[in-house]
Amino acid sequence: MLKLLFVCIGNACRSQMAEGFARKYGEGKIEVFSAGIMPLNRVTSKTVKVMAEKGIDVSSQRPKHIDEVLHEAPFDLIVFLDNNINLHNLPGKKIITRPVPDPFERDIEAYRRTRDKVEELVVSLVAQLEVE
Secondary structure, eight states, X not given: OEEEEEEESSSSSHHHXXXXXXXXXXXXXXXXXXXXXXXXXXXXHHHHHHHHTTTOOOTTOOOOBHHHHGGGOOXXXXXXXXXXXXXXXXXXXXEEEOOOOOOTTSOHHHHHHHHHHHHHHHHHHHHHHHHO
């Protein structure tokens, strides 16, 4: 199985969404992790809500610091979901940046827009990984 890591700032919104979608679309092919560089204490309730609207339960996921997942390395792909992350020394065969707007502390519609962008990104990444 391929190992995929999504990284954002707080690991409470975007990377948690990406982890949920990657588990769904990469089931049986991808082992997925998410982390943040300054993780919050919980996944936001709006993240849980908008993912549930897509039939994906992220309520049991929890924010993690990047150091908490490094024991899973090396990763086949590391995806930074924010332009402000500069950790290119992480143990990944390939590291890419695909910025997605951070909905943190915004309205539910902002979360839905971000969720939909994250879903598009994950679907595209899973398709690329299957081809490689």
